[in-house]
Amino acid sequence: EGVLPQEYVLIKMEVISPFPPKLKALVGRKVYLAAATLRPETMYGQTNCWVLPDGIYGAFEINDTDVFILTARAALNLAYQHLSRVPEKPTCLCELSGNDLIGLALRSPLAFNEIIYALPMLTVLTDKGTGIVTSVPSDSPDDFMALQDLITKPALRAKYGVKDEWVPCEVVPIIHIPEFGDKSAEKVCHDLKIKSQNDKEKLAEAKRMTYLKGFTDGTMIVGEFSGRKVQEAKPLIKSKHLEEGTAVLYSE
Numbered sequence: 183e184g185v186l187p188q189e190y191v192l193i194k195m196e197v198i199s200p201f202p203p204k205l206k207a208l209v210g211r212k213v214y215l216a217a218a219t220l221r222p223e224t225m226y227g228q229t230n231c232w233v234l235p236d237g238i239y240g241a242f243e244i245n246d247t248d249v250f251i252l253t254a255r256a257a258l259n260l261a262y263q264h265l266s267r268v269p270e271k272p273t274c275l276c277e278l279s280g281n282d283l284i285g286l287a288l289r290s291p292l293a294f295n296e297i298i299y300a301l302p303m304l305t306v307l308t309d310k311g312t313g314i315v316t317s318v319p320s321d322s323p324d325d326f327m328a329l330q331d332l333i334t335k336p337a338l339r340a341k342y343g344v345k346d347e348w349v350p351c352e353v354v355p356i357i358h359i360p361e362f363g364d365k366s367a368e369k370v371c372h373d374l375k376i377k378s379q380n381d382k383e384k385l386a387e388a389k390r391m392t393y394l395k396g397f398t399d400g401t402m403i404v405g406e407f408s409g410r411k412v413q414e415a416k417p418l419i420k421s422k423h424l425e426e427g428t429a430v431l432y433s434e
C-alpha cells in the first residue's frame with residue numbers, strides 16, 4: 183500500500199440479461215462489474231474482463247438504479263466516497279464468488295467487441311482496486327499473458343468451465359508506440375520470453391517498459407482522438423467516460 187491515495191477510474195461493464203441463476207436476486211436491476219483501471223484511454227481495446235475464481239465479491243447498491251459487483255472492501259471505500267445508496271453503509275444484495283461471474287456476458291463502454299465475457303485470471307488481487315479488471319491485451323502484459331494461457335491451455339479452460347466461444351481470439355490494436363508497434367504488450371512479452379501469467383518478475387519488467395513508453399511516446403490509432411498523443415487523449419477520454427456516466431472515480 184502506498185502512502186498517497188491512488189485514483190482509479192471504475193469502468194461500468196454492464197451485465198447483459200438473461201442473468202444466470204446465481205444472480206437471480208438482481209433481476210430487473212442495472213448491474214455492472216466495476217473494473218478499476220489507470221488507463222481509461224485503452225478501453226477501445228477491451229476484449230474481456232478478469233475475475234479471481236476463488237475471490238469473494240458482492241452485488242452492492244450504488245444508488246437508486248445501479249448495482250456494482252466488486253469486493254466488499256471496495257464497496258466500503260465507495261460508501262465513504264458518495265457511492266452507496268445508504269451513505270457510509272454498503273448494502274449487499276447477494277454474495278458471489280469469482281466462479282459465479284465467469285461466463286457473464288458484458289457490454290463495456292468504448293469496446294469494439296459488442297459483447298465480452300468475464301474470464302478467470304489467477305493473479306487478480308482482492309485487496310487492490312475492486313478485484314475486477316478489464317482486459318486490454320494489446321497494451322497490458324498481464325492481460326496478454328492471461329489471455330495467452332486461456333487460448334493455449336485447454337485444461338485451464340476446462341478447470342474453470344470456460345467455453346471456447348467466450349475466449350477472444352484477437353487482440354485489438356489501439357495505440358502505436360514507435361519502439362513496440364501497435365501491440366506493445368504482445369511484443370514485449372515475446373521479447374522477454376514470458377511463459378505465463380505467473381511469470382511475475384518478467385511481467386513487472388514488461389509493465390515498466392510498456393507503461394511509461396505508452397504514455398510518453400504512444401499515439402492513439404482508433405476512436406475519437408485517433409492521431410493524438412496518449413498524454414493528450416488520456417484526460418479527454420477520462421472526462422468523456424465520467425460525463426457519459428460510463429465510469430466513476432474511486433480512490434484508495
Ligand code: A2H
Nearest residue numbers: 218219220221224306307310311313315316317318321322
Ligand atoms: B490497468 P496499480 Cl492497458 N489485481 O488497466 C490485479 N491487477 C489489477 C487490479 C487487481 N485487483 N486492479 C487493477 N489492476 C490492473 C488497463 C491497463 C492497466 C493497461 C496497461 C497497464 C495497466 C487494462 N487492464 O496497469 O498496481 C489494471 O490494469 C499497469 C500497472 O494500482 C490497472 O490499470 O498501479 C492496474 O492494474 C493498476 O495497477
